[in-house]
Amino acid sequence: MGYFAARxxxxxxxxxxxxxxxxxxxxxxxxxxxxxxxxxRFDIKPFIARADEALERFLEGLYLDRI
Ligand SMILES: [Zn+2]
Incomplete structure (x- = not known):
């Protein structure tokens, strides 16, 4: 539990x-x-198609976090 990705x-x-x-x-x-x-709050799905760099990086962190 030492590692925290940005929320x-x-x-x-x-x-x-x-x-x-x-x-x-x-x-x-x-x-x-x-x-x-x-x-x-908005569902993230419609935004993923036109994600900018910040969003892409955030999502990468999200997936890495699950491993
Ligand atoms: Zn607004």
Whole structure:
């Protein structure tokens, strides 16, 4: 238990509602997008197709974590 991957990362993907940059956040096994402006969570699936570098790196960390 010495290693902790980040639980949140800033992405450049815009919020579908307000256009602010979204955060990616993970709870236990699921990751979702979080808008710090409207305080809304979004399903991550539609964002994966156009993931930026920050999101890709976050997801890599998520998968590595499960091994
Ligand atoms: Zn928003």
């Amino acid at each position: 949140q990362a800033q992405t450049t993907l815009p919020c579908p509602k307000c256009g602010q940059a979204l955060l990616v956040e993970r709870s236990c096994r699921e990751a979702h997008m979080l808008c710090p402006h409207c305080r809304q």
